Amino acid sequence: MDPLKQKFGEKANALRTKMKAMLKVHGADKVDEVTIKQVFGGMRGVKSMVWETSQLDPNDGIRFRGLSIPELREKLPKAPGGKEPLPEALFWLMLVGEVPTDEQVKWLTEQWVSRSIVPDHTYKVLDAMPTDTHPMTQLTTAISSMGTSSVFARRYAEGMNKSEYWDATYEDTMNLIARLPRVASYIYRRTYHNSEHIGPEISLDWGANFAHMLGVEGDDFKEFMRLYLTIHADHEGGNASAHTTHLVGSTLSDAYNSLSAGMGALAGPLHGLANQEVIKWIFRMLDTLGTRTPSKDQIKEYVNNTLAAGQVIPGYGHAVLRQPDPRFTAQKRFAEEYIADSEIINVVWNCFEVVPPILKGLGKVKNPWPNVDAHSGAILVHYGMSHYSFYTVLFGVSRAMGVLSAMCWSRALGMPLERPKSVTCEWVTNYLEAQKKNEATLN
Numbered sequence: 001m002d003p004l005k006q007k008f009g010e011k012a013n014a015l016r017t018k019m020k021a022m023l024k025v026h027g028a029d030k031v032d033e034v035t036i037k038q039v040f041g042g043m044r045g046v047k048s049m050v051w052e053t054s055q056l057d058p059n060d061g062i063r064f065r066g067l068s069i070p071e072l073r074e075k076l077p078k079a080p081g082g083k084e085p086l087p088e089a090l091f092w093l094m095l096v097g098e099v100p101t102d103e104q105v106k107w108l109t110e111q112w113v114s115r116s117i118v119p120d121h122t123y124k125v126l127d128a129m130p131t132d133t134h135p136m137t138q139l140t141t142a143i144s145s146m147g148t149s150s151v152f153a154r155r156y157a158e159g160m161n162k163s164e165y166w167d168a169t170y171e172d173t174m175n176l177i178a179r180l181p182r183v184a185s186y187i188y189r190r191t192y193h194n195s196e197h198i199g200p201e202i203s204l205d206w207g208a209n210f211a212h213m214l215g216v217e218g219d220d221f222k223e224f225m226r227l228y229l230t231i232h233a234d235h236e237g238g239n240a241s242a243h244t245t246h247l248v249g250s251t252l253s254d255a256y257n258s259l260s261a262g263m264g265a266l267a268g269p270l271h272g273l274a275n276q277e278v279i280k281w282i283f284r285m286l287d288t289l290g291t292r293t294p295s296k297d298q299i300k301e302y303v304n305n306t307l308a309a310g311q312v313i314p315g316y317g318h319a320v321l322r323q324p325d326p327r328f329t330a331q332k333r334f335a336e337e338y339i340a341d342s343e344i345i346n347v348v349w350n351c352f353e354v355v356p357p358i359l360k361g362l363g364k365v366k367n368p369w370p371n372v373d374a375h376s377g378a379i380l381v382h383y384g385m386s387h388y389s390f391y392t393v394l395f396g397v398s399r400a401m402g403v404l405s406a407m408c409w410s411r412a413l414g415m416p417l418e419r420p421k422s423v424t425c426e427w428v429t430n431y432l433e434a435q436k437k438n439e440a441t442l443n
């Protein structure tokens with residue numbers, strides 16, 4: 001048995017036993033109450049699922065197994081000579097709740113290399129699609145197409161015992177994550193580089209090899225990819241891509257179907273697609289203003305025009321966060337350290353000063369601060385990746401690590417089919433009238 005699977009199995013067994021006992025005693029205790037505003041308002045804040053791999057605080061931001069992003073940078077193993085955390089190390093941490101050793105990370109990198117062969121038919125499926133198909137559509141299709149090799153689907157069909165669900169899901173998780181950089185770089189090269197593909201360099205770590213297959217050379221970009229793939233991996237369970245993956249997985253659909261669905265959620269402009277929308281919005285602003293170096297006053301006017309046109313400012317706001325996103329701050333820190341001077345990054349930094357007071361002034365935006373998507377595009381443009389329609393695929397490759405490690409936990413803890421209750425508008429009206437009558441009777 002592999003050491004990570006063994007560790008996970010032990011931890012999962014212990015937690016499952018503990019939670020079963022807890023549920024027996026406390027199953028009927030209340031943790032929350034739901035308001036009508038929440039029923040109509042996207043279930044904001046309703047505590048209704050378990051997600052082991054990370055937790056989001058509105059002010060402090062994301063913590064992966066208790067560690068903040070600066071702490072990840074300090075504590076997780078790095079590539080030789082590197083300063084940014086290795087995404088493999090984060091996966092290990094999310095899955096078993098322990099910071100791995102250098103040796104353990106090396107083992108995981110090698111595992112993913114050995115599992116990275118993509119089925120031939122997936123390349124054929126991709127090649128059958130027009131090259132102007134949005135890269136996220138290509139990604140979801142490619143992921144679904146790899147479902148032919150699902151260990152979970154095969155073993156379920158053979159009559160697998162419930163107690164083995166997590167084991168088969170672990171196998172799918174490892175295979176799927178191992179293959180994603182190959183699939184994603186294939187999509188990138190076929191879409192923007194005349195299908196001139198670049199083979200893997202198996203001596204490299206997962207993130208650096210991905211950078212290599214994309215065709216962007218240089219140690220700094222490799223470091224950026226390691227950081228990028230680490231900080232985008234997870235944002236607790238309620239965000240749309242995580243929740244979708246979880247919901248679909250709760251039907252015992254395999255990891256391929258579940259992740260493909262989750263990537264469909266990530267492809268929405270209010271979620272992951274915002275990373276392409278940010279740079280598109282900035283490019284349009286520069287074109288409209290006829291300058292690469294707009295003043296703060298010019299940016300202010302453009303922001304006001306965007307709002308007046310009934311559009312959102314992409315990269316700003318968040319359903320949970322109420323402070324600048326630490327994932328934004330981590331990318332800003334990277335740019336300050338590695339990129340001396342860049343016009344496009346300066347625009348992002350000027351927006352950081354200009355946009356929040358304007359959004360605050362609207363009086364309705366709960367979080368006027370930048371989120372993760374406000375910064376990434378400018379760094380990618382700096383390194384020569386200006387095809388912004390691809391950006392959400394990068395987000396997706398990273399997000400797979402969080403949602404799939406969480407899926408292993410859902411299977412290990414025996415999470416059932418998700419089935420919340422819906423109501424009609426008429427039901428709500430009748431409910432309120434009944435409440436009123438009750439109150440009148442009591443008075």
Ligand code: CMX
Pocket residue numbers: 239269270271272273274311312313314315316317318319320359364365366367371372373
């Ligand atoms: N620009 C303009 N208006 C904004 C805004 C922004 N960046 N953020 C919120 N608002 C508006 C909302 O559209 C809403 O307006 P209406 O009442 O007229 O419908 C109002 O402010 C209240 O919204 P909220 O409670 O502050 O925010 P929500 O939780 O409803 O939505 C989010 C959160 C992210 C969808 C929203 O802030 C937004 O649309 N941001 C821009 C898109 C974006 O960057 N998304 C990426 C998020 C991170 C990620 O998932 O990758």
